[in-house]
Amino acid sequence: MESVAASGEGRIGLDxxxxxxxxxxxxGNQLKASTEVNAFLPLxxxxxxxxxxxxxxxxxxxxxxxxxxxxxxxxxxxxLFNAETRRPMSGGLINPDEPAALTLxxxxxxxxxxxxxxxxxxxxxxxxxxxADAPHDLIYHEQLLKGxxxxxxxxxxSINEGQAIIFAELEKENFTGIGISCGGGMxxxxxxxxxxxxxxxxxxxxxxxxxxxxxxxxxxxxxxVKLIKEQSLDLTKDPKDKIEEALHIYYDEVxxxxxxxxxxxxxxxxxxxxxxxxPVPVVLAGGTAQPAGFRDKFAKALEASNCPVPVSExxxxxxxxxxxxxxxxxxxxxxx
Amino acid sequence: xxxxxxxxxxxxxxxxxxxxRLDSLSSRIPDPVHKLWFINRTLEGFxxxxxxxxxxxxxxxxxxxxxxxxxxxxxxxxxxxxxxxxPTSPLRVAYRLRxxxxxxxxxxxxxTGYVAGNYGYGVGRQGAxxxxxxxxxxxxxxxxxxPTSFAPRxxxxxxxVWLVRADDDGELWxxxxxxxxxxxxxxxxxxxxxxxxxxxxxxxKGGAPVGIVYHASQSDMAPLAREFxxxxxxxxxxxxxxxxxxxxxxxxIDRFGQVYRIVSDDGVAVHAGASIxxxxxxxxxxxxESFIGVAFESRWDAGLEVITPAQVQAALNLTDVLRSRxxxxxxxxxxxxxxxxxxxxxxxxxxxxxARGFPFEALGLEDKYLLPPPSIxxxxxxxxxxxxxRLGGELWPGVAQAERELNARARDDGITPEVLRxxxxxxxxxxxxxxxGSSSKRKGFTRAGR
Numbered sequence: 001m002e003s004v005a006a007s008g009e010g011r012i013g014l015d016x017x018x019x020x021x022x023x024x025x026x027x028g029n030q031l032k033a034s035t036e037v038n039a040f041l042p043l044x045x046x047x048x049x050x051x052x053x054x055x056x057x058x059x060x061x062x063x064x065x066x067x068x069x070x071x072x073x074x075x076x077x078x079x080l081f082n083a084e085t086r087r088p089m090s091g092g093l094i095n096p097d098e099p100a101a102l103t104l105x106x107x108x109x110x111x112x113x114x115x116x117x118x119x120x121x122x123x124x125x126x127x128x129x130x131x132a133d134a135p136h137d138l139i140y141h142e143q144l145l146k147g148x149x150x151x152x153x154x155x156x157x158s159i160n161e162g163q164a165i166i167f168a169e170l171e172k173e174n175f176t177g178i179g180i181s182c183g184g185g186m187x188x189x190x191x192x193x194x195x196x197x198x199x200x201x202x203x204x205x206x207x208x209x210x211x212x213x214x215x216x217x218x219x220x221x222x223x224x225v226k227l228i229k230e231q232s233l234d235l236t237k238d239p240k241d242k243i244e245e246a247l248h249i250y251y252d253e254v255x256x257x258x259x260x261x262x263x264x265x266x267x268x269x270x271x272x273x274x275x276x277x278x279p280v281p282v283v284l285a286g287g288t289a290q291p292a293g294f295r296d297k298f299a300k301a302l303e304a305s306n307c308p309v310p311v312s313e314x315x316x317x318x319x320x321x322x323x324x325x326x327x328x329x330x331x332x333x334x335x336x
Numbered sequence: 337x338x339x340x341x342x343x344x345x346x347x348x349x350x351x352x353x354x355x356x357r358l359d360s361l362s363s364r365i366p367d368p369v370h371k372l373w374f375i376n377r378t379l380e381g382f383x384x385x386x387x388x389x390x391x392x393x394x395x396x397x398x399x400x401x402x403x404x405x406x407x408x409x410x411x412x413x414x415x416x417x418x419x420x421x422x423p424t425s426p427l428r429v430a431y432r433l434r435x436x437x438x439x440x441x442x443x444x445x446x447x448t449g450y451v452a453g454n455y456g457y458g459v460g461r462q463g464a465x466x467x468x469x470x471x472x473x474x475x476x477x478x479x480x481x482x483p484t485s486f487a488p489r490x491x492x493x494x495x496x497v498w499l500v501r502a503d504d505d506g507e508l509w510x511x512x513x514x515x516x517x518x519x520x521x522x523x524x525x526x527x528x529x530x531x532x533x534x535x536x537x538x539x540x541k542g543g544a545p546v547g548i549v550y551h552a553s554q555s556d557m558a559p560l561a562r563e564f565x566x567x568x569x570x571x572x573x574x575x576x577x578x579x580x581x582x583x584x585x586x587x588x589i590d591r592f593g594q595v596y597r598i599v600s601d602d603g604v605a606v607h608a609g610a611s612i613x614x615x616x617x618x619x620x621x622x623x624x625e626s627f628i629g630v631a632f633e634s635r636w637d638a639g640l641e642v643i644t645p646a647q648v649q650a651a652l653n654l655t656d657v658l659r660s661r662x663x664x665x666x667x668x669x670x671x672x673x674x675x676x677x678x679x680x681x682x683x684x685x686x687x688x689x690x691a692r693g694f695p696f697e698a699l700g701l702e703d704k705y706l707l708p709p710p711s712i713x714x715x716x717x718x719x720x721x722x723x724x725x726r727l728g729g730e731l732w733p734g735v736a737q738a739e740r741e742l743n744a745r746a747r748d749d750g751i752t753p754e755v756l757r758x759x760x761x762x763x764x765x766x767x768x769x770x771x772x773g774s775s776s777k778r779k780g781f782t783r784a785g786r
Contacts, residue, residue: 167368167372171368171371172363174358174359174362174363174371174375175371175372175375176359194355194358194359194362194375194379195372195375195376196379330368330369330372333369334369334372334373
């Protein structure tokens with residue numbers, strides 16, 4: 001991974017996504033990333049299950065007569081036990097309907113950030129844009145995470161996911177452009193001019209929406225749809241079965257919604273007499289943007305949509321899954 | 337983390353050229369964190385400089401480069417030790433001498449600007465007047481409007497005028513008056529003394545205004561003709577910004593009759609300066625605090641009608657609204673030229689706008705030119721030849737009436753008019769001392785007059 005000249009000692013970038021949580025910290029002259037799936041699998045207590053978990057060195061904790069397998073192990077064991085994982089987060093925020101949500105997020109985060117080495121250690125974590133229908137939920141989400149990281153002994157900062165993409169990917173453009181993070185629970189975007197956020201927005205049609213919708217119309221489990229989506233989907237090729245066909249349809253819907261909201265937000269920014277001096281680049285990142293052909297589909301749809309902001313190019317992040325954490329890390333180091 | 341700044345605020349800081357400059361300087365910094373720091377440090381540093389400096393075209397650029405140089409200096413030679421691909425030796429010298437360089441450059445620019453500005457304005461204004469007269473032979477007023485030709489008010493003022501609608505942009509009143517409020521500022525609260533005419537002690541008052549002083553903005557005017565629409569509108573817009581920043585006048589009426597509120601009715605605006613007026617019961621000094629200031633966008637010139645029919649109609653509606661809203665007596669609706677005084681020399685007509693030609697009849701107001709000015713009758717002020725000359729050789733009739741009354745009163749008291757004037761002047765000094773003392777106690781609210 002690219003090195004950062006400024007000292008990042010004691011600084012951690014944390015991407016807290018609906019489907020994955022990733023940390024980035026400096027290790028020597030390099031940056032080191034660690035990821036955990038943001039999911040868990042509750043299993044009823046039994047001696048046999050406990051032995052399996054112990055033999056496989058699985059991350060779990062025991063509560064109320066259940067084992068809670070969490071992180072990367074949860075997905076692996078979901079396949080093994082033919083069960084569906086559950087998510088502590090939904091739509092980019094802590095899931096209020098999931099009683100174990102906060103405990104599990106804390107456990108996962110603690111495993112990733114470890115303990116601070118000094119009082120000055122700082123974690124900059126990503127937050128989504130405020131949902132249009134419940135903006136106060138973001139405050140709750142952000143404050144809970146801040147509180148927990150402070151409990152662990154860290155100083156904290158938060159950064160909008162879209163802005164994090166800009167910090168990570170638009171350094172050559174002096175942080176001018178549009179960064180879009182297409183995650184599991186949400187798509188988050190930000191237009192920045194010389195690093196200053198001009199407009200930001202989020203949509204709730206993202207990876208999970210695709211998985212659930214495709215699962216619903218094809219009769220497949222959302223977990224399996226997600227696996228197909230991440231491992232073999234190529235949006236440049238014609239679909240070869242009904243699952244891929246549905247995936248094409250719902251990807252189109254996600255892209256369409258994203259571009260409609262993008263144009264709407266950019267129009268509002270333009271109406272505030274903002275005039276960009278030159279066309280700006282758009283950078284796509286996040287797990288949902290990873291399938292082959294996503295960039296082309298998005299670029300084509302954006303071009304056809306008469307975007308009010310002149311766009312110079314649409315490009316995919318060099319490392320879509322790490323971009324948000326990397327941007328959060330840059331923001332953390334900036335605060336040195 | 338960079339502080340979230342509104343796009344308007346950001347764009348208001350730097351023009352296109354300076355944004356490009358910041359972009360170009362930033363591109364030389366390879367490390368993303370240092371680059372982020374440099375951009376934000378420069379923007380914050382520039383934002384922290386006085387607004388006046390940031391608005392001046394050449395000075396803005398100097399200040400920007402000074403701030404950017406400081407940021408680069410911190411980055412290159414501070415513990416941050418960024419790697420910047422710049423010719424560091426000349427920059428190091430420039431950085432070390434930056435304060436002196438800035439001072440020299442600013443002084444040179446300021447002096448050159450002052451000289452060039454003074455000369456250029458004079459030449460430019462003469463040139464523009466000549467050019468306008470060659471391009472289109474119209475005066476600065478509508479060509480179909482002979483002097484003092486406004487028709488008398490046809491109907492009596494309405495008993496009651498009420499607010500129909502108010503939104504972010506303005507107000508609509510029941511008599512059709514539209515008031516644009518986007519430039520409005522609250523202004524300091526009104527607190528003033530009313531001096532009873534029967535000689536009893538002064539009464540401190542506050543809250544609602546008791547009168548209206550009508551002004552001419554005396555601002556630059558393009559000919560009122562279709563060919564100059566853009567000039568007319570941009571001149572008005574610039575004037576509104578200037579007035580709003582300095583809280584001058586409560587209202588201004590532009591040449592198309594659009595009314596703008598600059599300072600709220602309950603707030604004190606700068607407009608009347610040293611001034612005197614009286615109604616049947618009270619005398620008022622320095623009318624900023626007690627009277628509302630209403631200006632016509634116009635250049636008043638003695639004897640020449642300089643406002644449009646649209647302005648007269650708007651002034652009529654505005655006067656009705658203000659009188660209805662604040663219960664203002666006709667007697668206290670008066671032009672600036674009749675109230676303005678030179679307090680040091682004890683002369684009337686210090687500002688002479690509307691000392692003649694004010695359309696009282698068209699506004700349905702009693703003719704104040706016929707009333708003896710209280711500045712003469714109650715406080716012994718007089719006039720000089722300069723005022724007579726400025727008003728085209730003749731003063732308004734009320735002045736002669738006031739002089740006659742003052743002479744008669746001196747005769748009745750068995751003293752010379754000069755002695756009576758001296759006594760009345762002394763009374764003015766005592767009263768104005770009270771007013772000024774009160775104003776100076778209201779620190780922060782005291783402003784000079786126009």
